[in-house]
Amino acid sequence: MKYLAPFAFILVLISCKSPQQWTGQGPIEVVPTEDRAIETQVYQDFDLGDGFFLSNKMEGGRLNDARRINDTLVEVQILPENQPINPSPWYAFKIWAEEEKPMWIRLTYPANGFHRYYPKINKRGLFYKKLDSVAFHPHEKVMEDGRRQIEFAEAKVWAGPDTLWLAAQDFAGTEYVERWKRWVLKKDFVEKITIGTSKEGRPLEVLKIGNADDQKMLMAISLQHPPEIPGFLALKSFVETILEDSPEAEKFRSKYNLYVMPLMNPDGVARGHWRHNVGGVDTNRDWINFNQPEPKALAEFMESKVRETGGEFVFAADFHATWEDIFYTINQDLDGNHPGLIPKLIKRSSRKIPGYDPNIRPTEGMERGVTSSSYFFFVHGAEAMTFEVGDNTPRRLIRQKGETTARELMRILNRK
Numbered sequence: 001m002k003y004l005a006p007f008a009f010i011l012v013l014i015s016c017k018s019p020q021q022w023t024g025q026g027p028i029e030v031v032p033t034e035d036r037a038i039e040t041q042v043y044q045d046f047d048l049g050d051g052f053f054l055s056n057k058m059e060g061g062r063l064n065d066a067r068r069i070n071d072t073l074v075e076v077q078i079l080p081e082n083q084p085i086n087p088s089p090w091y092a093f094k095i096w097a098e099e100e101k102p103m104w105i106r107l108t109y110p111a112n113g114f115h116r117y118y119p120k121i122n123k124r125g126l127f128y129k130k131l132d133s134v135a136f137h138p139h140e141k142v143m144e145d146g147r148r149q150i151e152f153a154e155a156k157v158w159a160g161p162d163t164l165w166l167a168a169q170d171f172a173g174t175e176y177v178e179r180w181k182r183w184v185l186k187k188d189f190v191e192k193i194t195i196g197t198s199k200e201g202r203p204l205e206v207l208k209i210g211n212a213d214d215q216k217m218l219m220a221i222s223l224q225h226p227p228e229i230p231g232f233l234a235l236k237s238f239v240e241t242i243l244e245d246s247p248e249a250e251k252f253r254s255k256y257n258l259y260v261m262p263l264m265n266p267d268g269v270a271r272g273h274w275r276h277n278v279g280g281v282d283t284n285r286d287w288i289n290f291n292q293p294e295p296k297a298l299a300e301f302m303e304s305k306v307r308e309t310g311g312e313f314v315f316a317a318d319f320h321a322t323w324e325d326i327f328y329t330i331n332q333d334l335d336g337n338h339p340g341l342i343p344k345l346i347k348r349s350s351r352k353i354p355g356y357d358p359n360i361r362p363t364e365g366m367e368r369g370v371t372s373s374s375y376f377f378f379v380h381g382a383e384a385m386t387f388e389v390g391d392n393t394p395r396r397l398i399r400q401k402g403e404t405t406a407r408e409l410m411r412i413l414n415r416k
Contacts, residue, residue, distance in 0.1 A: 036280030051098030060172030062272030117168035196297030210257035228321035237402025316376035
């Protein structure tokens with residue numbers, strides 16, 4: 001993952017179009033995907049004296065250690081599940097005090113880590129808002145090669161008897177996704193299919209949306225990487241548009257079935273991992289060897305669908321989050337089951353957003369790689385893309401991108 005200019009990833013974007021578009025990540029490295037040991041954090045309450053407390057005893061929590069520095073400053077340590085790992089330091093913990101008091105919390109990371117996610121705070125533990133900018137102090141350092149990065153950050157909170165939640169993104173744990181799934185399942189054309197279990201026994205579930213005969217199918221997934229909640233929010237908007245009662249959506253659901261796996265890594269999300277599953281592996285590098293149960297279960301499900309129905313997958317999207325909005329697509333010289341669908345879809349949906357200039361990075365590879373999108377295309381012929389949303393892309397724009405993508409996809413496929 002390439003580094004950005006200082007503070008670029010903690011500022012709210014006020015324009016859809018950057019002066020100079022990010023070039024995206026480099027070539028995907030092939031890495032071993034057999035199980036690797038992880039460090040399990042100790043879940044505990046931290047009594048920091050003077051009636052002030054922190055706790056990581058929550059699903060999705062991440063807080064490895066805490067100590068009192070002085071009357072108004074507490075330092076916490078955030079560690080990954082194992083290393084080497086992508087620099088995406090997730091944190092989430094609870095805060096309370098016996099009496100109302102202001103307190104600064106210093107977020108620190110391993111020697112080779114740095115601060116990435118702007119703090120979100122909430123009093124109920126579910127819907128978060130960005131911490132006020134005057135209550136956030138990033139401390140940067142200059143690296144030997146001249147790069148500048150945030151070494152640690154300090155966030156000011158007003159603690160009191162009512163518990164606060166501080167987190168790296170909009171929610172922590174699996175409940176938000178599960179509650180959304182329960183809402184989706186109220187539709188009479190939606191079905192839940194359990195396709196396997198994770199290493200810790202959590203169900204791996206796919207939602208089937210549509211009344212078609214499975215001759216033409218689509219796939220959408222998210223949360224292979226636990227902190228990438230903006231990607232899930234884009235998938236959520238995408239799916240909700242296809243659930244609409246509009247004539248376009250009803251026609252689409254009569255011709256195509258959409259399969260959705262919104263929680264690809266339930267163990268990693270529940271444990272507050274930075275990147276990996278409980279096997280200690282980036283599951284988005286395991287789509288050839290299938291050593292991990294999550295990608296293996298979905299691949300077996302898709303392949304069984306094709307065998308049993310004789311149908312095909314025409315489209316697939318993997319929703320992620322990264323430094324800035326970007327679309328990773330398959331080499332444009334290669335054709336799948338619906339040639340030209342992805343470029344046309346991105347172009348048409350982007351035109352619906354005033355001033356939006358899509359950042360598109362087709363792969364140069366001509367052969368199958370280790371990621372989900374590569375699997376979708378090379379094994380199933382599905383026109384595939386990785387739909388990356390910026391860490392701090394405004395939530396309104398995320399909803400708009402998911403909605404316009406779904407709406408234009410339905411228009412294109414309904415006319416086929």
